[in-house]
Amino acid sequence: MPEITDMAEANKWSVDETVANLREYYDGYHFSPENMVDIYNPFSLINALCDKRLRNYWAASGATSLINKFVDNFEVRLEDFEECEIMRNTLETSDVTGGGAILFLYQSGYLTIKSCDDYGYILGIPNKEVRQALNEMVLPALTLRKEDDIQSLQASLFLQLNMGMTDDAEKSMKALIADVPYSNKKLASMDMEERYRLIISTILNAVGIRVEVERMLAGGRIDIVAWTSHYIYVMELKLSNNGGVLAAEKQIKDCGYMEPFKADKRNVVALAVELDAQGKGLVGWKRVE
Numbered sequence: 001m002p003e004i005t006d007m008a009e010a011n012k013w014s015v016d017e018t019v020a021n022l023r024e025y026y027d028g029y030h031f032s033p034e035n036m037v038d039i040y041n042p043f044s045l046i047n048a049l050c051d052k053r054l055r056n057y058w059a060a061s062g063a064t065s066l067i068n069k070f071v072d073n074f075e076v077r078l079e080d081f082e083e084c085e086i087m088r089n090t091l092e093t094s095d096v097t098g099g100g101a102i103l104f105l106y107q108s109g110y111l112t113i114k115s116c117d118d119y120g121y122i123l124g125i126p127n128k129e130v131r132q133a134l135n136e137m138v139l140p141a142l143t144l145r146k147e148d149d150i151q152s153l154q155a156s157l158f159l160q161l162n163m164g165m166t167d168d169a170e171k172s173m174k175a176l177i178a179d180v181p182y183s184n185k186k187l188a189s190m191d192m193e194e195r196y197r198l199i200i201s202t203i204l205n206a207v208g209i210r211v212e213v214e215r216m217l218a219g220g221r222i223d224i225v226a227w228t229s230h231y232i233y234v235m236e237l238k239l240s241n242n243g244g245v246l247a248a249e250k251q252i253k254d255c256g257y258m259e260p261f262k263a264d265k266r267n268v269v270a271l272a273v274e275l276d277a278q279g280k281g282l283v284g285w286k287r288v289e
Contacts, residue, residue, distance in 0.1 A: 003049040004019065007053075010053075024127065025048070026048065031113070043057060044058045044129055056136075057129075058109070059130070067104075067105075067110075074141075081111060081124070083123075085121070086121050088119065090103060102123060105123075110130055112125075128208075135202050143203070150176060153175050153176050154176075154206060161233065164269065170282070174281060177196070178280070180195050193237055193239055197214075200273075201213050201224055204226050211226050219255035222234055224237070231268075232267070233270075234271070235270075236270075237275055240275065241277040244274035249286060252270045269287060272286045272288050273285040
């Protein structure tokens, strides 16, 4: 397909990398349990091939102001929608006002059918485009900032992490999480490190970086792993009153957190991250060699 070849050349990707990126961003919709073949979002796919770049075309085309009316505590519930159950009768016969947040997100295209059985459906976020859009929506509430105030910081952070500029990325991240909010009861019930983990992972997801939270290894559990085109970031978070940077660095080394990723062609960067125990944001991070 010439459009894919042109996109590959424009981005210095191989054809296989281009197809994989398009699938990750726009593929994964299912509209019937009888046919679970992945379907691309045609609006986004056509625009991406035309522009030769990956963007949130679909999300930018629709209004999102109704989401907060249907989803209480949306900023802390987002991970609940990665895999959620809904009764068959609710999905098949209810209108959007009768099925709660899950039905609303499904009918508005933010969730899709992942699987089903005799009792109901398992829904989930279809692809990276939608996941990034949802994280962008909740980010202002988690960072206590207006959307206009964080857009340039998000763009800077994305560039800096993609280029391996960890010192500059540290400054951008500090600016994005100057305070940890107590915006609702569920957020306030989390311990401080858990709140920071939620905020940082949301920031990374919102700028378009793939994130895995609490990745289990034989030697321990990594707080955050983030993948860019050229780098893999392994992040260990510690509060100032729990050892801070030194304790995070020691855990990264003692548990061999970098080892599982060294076979990847990307550069592996470990960051020992210190966070203020009183919720005043990022104290700093250290690149672990």
